Amino acid sequence: MAASTSSIRSSLLSSPKLSGPRLSGLVSGHRAVFSIRRRSLDFPSLASLSVSLRSAPNRSTMSESAAPVVEGTPQKADSRVSTIVEVDLGNRSYPIYIGSGLLDEPDLLQRHVHGKRVLVVTNTTIAPLYLDKVIKALTHGNSNVSVESVILPDGEAYKDMETLMKIFDKAIESRMDRRCTFVALGGGVIGDMCGFAAAAFLRGVNFIQIPTTLMAQVDSSVGGKTGINHPLGKNLIGAFYQPQSVLIDTDTLITLPDRELASGIAEVVKYGLIRDADFFEWQEKNMQGLLGRDPSALAYAIKRSCENKAEVVALDEKESGLRATLNLGHTFGHAIETGFGYGQWLHGEAVAAGMVMAVDMSRRLGWIDGTIVKRVLDILQKAKLPTEPPEMMTVEKFRTAMAVDKKVADGLLRLILLKGPLGNCVFTGDYDRKALDDTLHAFCKS
Ligand SMILES: NC(=O)c1ccc[n+]([C@@H]2O[C@H](COP(=O)([O-])OP(=O)(O)OC[C@H]3O[C@@H](n4cnc5c(N)ncnc54)[C@H](O)[C@@H]3O)[C@@H](O)[C@H]2O)c1
Ligand SMILES: [Zn+2]
Numbered sequence: 550m551a552a553s554t555s556s557i558r559s560s561l562l563s564s565p566k567l568s569g570p571r572l573s574g575l576v577s578g579h580r581a582v583f584s585i586r587r588r589s590l591d592f593p594s595l596a597s598l599s600v601s602l603r604s605a606p607n608r609s610t611m612s613e614s615a616a617p618v619v620e621g622t623p624q625k626a627d628s629r630v631s632t633i634v635e636v637d638l639g640n641r642s643y644p645i646y647i648g649s650g651l652l653d654e655p656d657l658l659q660r661h662v663h664g665k666r667v668l669v670v671t672n673t674t675i676a677p678l679y680l681d682k683v684i685k686a687l688t689h690g691n692s693n694v695s696v697e698s699v700i701l702p703d704g705e706a707y708k709d710m711e712t713l714m715k716i717f718d719k720a721i722e723s724r725m726d727r728r729c730t731f732v733a734l735g736g737g738v739i740g741d742m743c744g745f746a747a748a749a750f751l752r753g754v755n756f757i758q759i760p761t762t763l764m765a766q767v768d769s770s771v772g773g774k775t776g777i778n779h780p781l782g783k784n785l786i787g788a789f790y791q792p793q794s795v796l797i798d799t800d801t802l803i804t805l806p807d808r809e810l811a812s813g814i815a816e817v818v819k820y821g822l823i824r825d826a827d828f829f830e831w832q833e834k835n836m837q838g839l840l841g842r843d844p845s846a847l848a849y850a851i852k853r854s855c856e857n858k859a860e861v862v863a864l865d866e867k868e869s870g871l872r873a874t875l876n877l878g879h880t881f882g883h884a885i886e887t888g889f890g891y892g893q894w895l896h897g898e899a900v901a902a903g904m905v906m907a908v909d910m911s912r913r914l915g916w917i918d919g920t921i922v923k924r925v926l927d928i929l930q931k932a933k934l935p936t937e938p939p940e941m942m943t944v945e946k947f948r949t950a951m952a953v954d955k956k957v958a959d960g961l962l963r964l965i966l967l968k969g970p971l972g973n974c975v976f977t978g979d980y981d982r983k984a985l986d987d988t989l990h991a992f993c994k995s
Contacts, residue, residue: 763813
């Protein structure tokens with residue numbers, strides 16, 4: 550039986566099972582954010598900014614399908630949207646549709662297109678695989694819409710100003726107007742660049758994300774961080790800009806190379822470590838299924854990751870504190886990406902090694918016990934991700950790159966570190982500098 554997405558959503562939102570615990574989750578989350586904001590105003594020195602962010606027992610901002618994918622029930626072909634996760638941002642709220650075969654459902658895309666002009670931004674790898682399908686979905690039964698596309702070179706090395714200009718060139722040449730819609734079709738690089746272009750073009754046009762890597766489906770397409778790299782540092786130029794919707798067709802993962810899949814898994818592991826111990830335990834049991842691309846395991850991991858991210862973004866959209874925790878391992882990881890050269894290691898690979906370093910430092914500070922260190926190493930090894938930085942990374946290279954990290958405030962480097970039982974972390978500049986030094990020396994030969 551066919552069920553429209555809107556009917557699924559409304560029936561889920563009214564589900565009594567979500568009402569009780571939902572409120573308490575939100576209230577305790579708000580408290581955490583408020584205390585971060587107050588303290589950062591009260592204390593000019595950000596060294597004092599240390600907030601414990603407990604894992605929320607209830608996922609509070611999502612709507613779930615009546616037949617959750619977790620049970621492993623194959624989805625019926627005519628009811629493809631298995632889940633809608635809502636990102637709750639007032640009048641900028643938007644849905645994340647997750648399911649198999651969603652690119653074959655024109656209505657899902659068309660309902661979020663404003664105006665008659667669409668610019669699809671993609672790259673040379675993804676265009677031959679999915680561009681026709683997306684153009685068909687945008688135009689099916691809708692002859693009013695005209696679609697242009699711009700096909701960028703593929704790779705992190707092209708997440709730069711020069712490539713960004715190609716999007717503006719195409720938009721201006723094709724006379725895109727204020728009511729046009731930009732569609733990002735691709736991984737995190739395309740999503741970040743297209744989103745930034747949408748934020749800046751004519752001071753902001755509509756924008757839809759169609760993420761095609763696991764990395765983009767579990768992380769980069771959600772939450773509105775957009776931007777490009779600078780030769781001196783990752784993602785240093787950008788904007789917060791939320792999409793109208795995110796459309797995740799899990800079938801696109803079929804063509805994704807193994808290494809890219811593993812890279813996305815690094816971010817999935819991150820959610821477990823910072824706020825969702827149950828999810829981490831699920832991953833420990835289901836890693837083989839994820840690596841073997843079991844559709845229901847992947848769909849569950851995507852759904853749970855989006856729920857975690859949506860919840861954090863809804864509470865702290867512009868990263869006053871709580872949202873920074875999504876960057877566990879990223880300060881070390883970005884240093885690896887910058888120091889090693891963009892594109893040498895995949896983002897998730899650098900983040901995996903970075904998480905091991907953050908966990909090592911947390912252990913040196915006495916904030917977590919050794920069993921967590923071992924579980925992190927085990928799960929990342931199972932996922933075939935690196936657990937140490939590349940040999941060329943020296944202590945000096947780490948220090949140079951970390952000095953321009955976006956989390957440096959008043960000259961002080963704030964880090965996300967684990968503290969307490971699994972699923973708890975802090976975002977703080979209040980740590981013993983020796984622990985950081987010891988970690989850097991332990992992981993670098995010189
Ligand atoms: N905005 C955010 O909040 C956020 C969060 C996490 C990561 N990021 C950014 O995302 C980027 C990494 O994203 P990524 O890992 O998706 O890398 P990517 O965009 O480079 O994609 C990885 C590779 O897979 C190819 N590809 C994409 N989809 C495919 C498919 N379905 N089949 C076959 N090949 C496919 C791409 O062409 C590319 O070669 C980094 O720049 C990182 O900074 C941003
Ligand atoms: Zn990341």
